[in-house]
Amino acid sequence: MKRLISIILTVLFGVTFLTGCSQNKQTSNLKFKEIKTEELKNNLENKDYVIVDTRINDAYNGWKLDGVKRGGHIKGATDFAANWVDVDVANKESKLLEIAKNKGITPDKNVVLYDANGKDALKVAEFLSKNGYNKIYIYDVKKWAEDESLPMVSYKNYHMLVPAVWVKDLIDGKNPETYSGGPVKIFEVSWGDESKDYNNGHIPGAVHINTDEVEEGPMWNRLSDDRLEKFALNNGITADTTVVLYGTDSMAAFRVAAILKYMGVKDVRVLNGGLSAWVREGYQLETKKNSKSPVQSFGAKVPVNKNYIIDLEEAKEILNDKQGSCLVDIRSWEEYIGKTSGYDYIKGKGRPQGAVWGHAGTDPNNLQDFRNIDNTMRNANEILSFWKEWGITPDKRLSFFCGTGWRAAEVLWYADVMGIENISLYDGGWNEWSNTKGLPIEVGEPKR
Incomplete structure (x- = not known):
C-alpha cells in the first residue's frame, strides 16, 4: 500500500512539475508582446516607437546570419546587441543604460526588439524590463527579410568587416557569403617579433605579422613600395589572396589592412571585434607557431590604389x-x-x-x-x-x-x-x- 501511494505521489509531483515548467515558459514568452509585421511597418516613422536590432553587429551591418533572406537592418532601426549584456566591463549596467539612452531607447518609447534566433531579443528585453522599461515588443526579422518590398539597409562594403563564423567557415573549407574562392591567409597583427597575444592563443592557422614589417620610425610612416612588396611576398600575400586580419585589439590589424589595400590586395577583411569575437562564439584557439609561406610574385605593380x-x-x-x-x-x-x-x-x-x-x-x-x-x-x-x-x-x-x-x-x-x-x-x-x-x-x- 505504501509503495502504491509512493508511486501515485511521484506521478502527481512529476505532472505538477512539468505543468509548472510549461507555465513558466509560457509566462516568459507572454511577458513581452509580439508585434505583427504590418503594425511594425505602420510605425516605422512613429516617434513614439524605437526599432532595435539585437543581433550581433555583423548582422546589422549587412551579413545574412541565422537564416535571414536579406542581410542588414530594418530601415531606421538602431542597434543594441544582446551580447553587449555579457561584456565584462566595469559599471556595465550603468554604461549599457547610458548607451540605450543615447540611442533613443528610453522607457517612454514603444521599444521593438528584433532578432532572427528567438534568443537575442528576449535577452535584451529582460535587461530593459528589469531597468524600468515596460512597453517592449518582440519581432522575428526573418519575416521582414522575406518580403522584398520592406526596406532594409546594408552598408555598401559590409564584407570588409567579417563575423567570426565567416572566418570559421573559411577554415573549415566552406564557401561563405562574398567569398569567391582562391587562396586564403589569416594573420594575427600586433607589434613585436614575439607576440604575447599570438603565443597565448590564436585562430587556427594564423600567422603573426609584426607591424614593424610595414612601417618604421622615427615617423612611423609606411615603408617604401618596394619594401612593402617584399613584406607581402615574405608573408605569402598576392594581389589575389583573400587576407583576413585580426588582433586582441584590432587597431594594428586595420593599419595593415589599409596598407594592403593601398598596395593592391583585392580582398582584405578584418575580423569585427577582434579575437574576443572569435572566443565569444566558443571557437578553439591554438598555440603552435605557424610559419610564413613566401611566394615569388605579388601579381601587380605596387601601389595599385595609390x-x-x-x-x-x-x-x-x-x-x-x-x-x-x-x-x-x-x-x-x-x-x-x-x-x-x-x-x-x-x-x-x-x-x-x-x-x-x-x-x-x-x-x-x-x-x-x-x-x-x-x-x-x-x-x-x-x-x-x-x-x-x-x-x-x-x-x-x-x-x-x-x-x-x-x-x-x-x-x-x-x-x-x-x-x-x-x-x-x-x-x-x-x-x-x-x-x-x-x-x-x-x-x-x-x-x-
Whole structure:
C-alpha cells in the first residue's frame, strides 16, 4: 500500500512539475508582446516607437546570419546587441543604460526588439524590463527579410568587416557569403617579433605579422613600395589572396589592412571585434607557431590604389580646399586642442591649421567614439551624426590622420565599409606635421 501511494505521489509531483515548467515558459514568452509585421511597418516613422536590432553587429551591418533572406537592418532601426549584456566591463549596467539612452531607447518609447534566433531579443528585453522599461515588443526579422518590398539597409562594403563564423567557415573549407574562392591567409597583427597575444592563443592557422614589417620610425610612416612588396611576398600575400586580419585589439590589424589595400590586395577583411569575437562564439584557439609561406610574385605593380594613402603634399592640398575637402583629425579632444601630444615620443602639441576634429577616444590606445562596447564598429548613423557637426560629410574628399596612422586607419576602414568613396589616410599624421619646419599649427578650441 505504501509503495502504491509512493508511486501515485511521484506521478502527481512529476505532472505538477512539468505543468509548472510549461507555465513558466509560457509566462516568459507572454511577458513581452509580439508585434505583427504590418503594425511594425505602420510605425516605422512613429516617434513614439524605437526599432532595435539585437543581433550581433555583423548582422546589422549587412551579413545574412541565422537564416535571414536579406542581410542588414530594418530601415531606421538602431542597434543594441544582446551580447553587449555579457561584456565584462566595469559599471556595465550603468554604461549599457547610458548607451540605450543615447540611442533613443528610453522607457517612454514603444521599444521593438528584433532578432532572427528567438534568443537575442528576449535577452535584451529582460535587461530593459528589469531597468524600468515596460512597453517592449518582440519581432522575428526573418519575416521582414522575406518580403522584398520592406526596406532594409546594408552598408555598401559590409564584407570588409567579417563575423567570426565567416572566418570559421573559411577554415573549415566552406564557401561563405562574398567569398569567391582562391587562396586564403589569416594573420594575427600586433607589434613585436614575439607576440604575447599570438603565443597565448590564436585562430587556427594564423600567422603573426609584426607591424614593424610595414612601417618604421622615427615617423612611423609606411615603408617604401618596394619594401612593402617584399613584406607581402615574405608573408605569402598576392594581389589575389583573400587576407583576413585580426588582433586582441584590432587597431594594428586595420593599419595593415589599409596598407594592403593601398598596395593592391583585392580582398582584405578584418575580423569585427577582434579575437574576443572569435572566443565569444566558443571557437578553439591554438598555440603552435605557424610559419610564413613566401611566394615569388605579388601579381601587380605596387601601389595599385595609390590614393588610398597620401603624404604631406596631398595633405596640404586638402587643407587648401576648404569647401570640398576635410583633413580629419582622429585624435582625442585634448590632443586636438593642444593640451597634450598624446605620445611620449612626439613633442609638438596642437593640430595642422584647418584640420577638423573627427573624434576618437580619450587616449591614443582607444577609439571608443567609433566602437561599440564589444569593440565592434559603431553604427554609421551615429558616426555620420557627430561628423556632420564638424562639416565632415560623405560628399567631400576626406583624409584621416592621427599621430602615426593606427587610429586613423581603423576609421578609414569604417568609412570604406559605409561606402564613402573619396577617402584616404594621411600617413604621416601629426608626427610628421609637427616635426616639419614651417607648417602652420593651431592650438585651442577652433572658432566654428
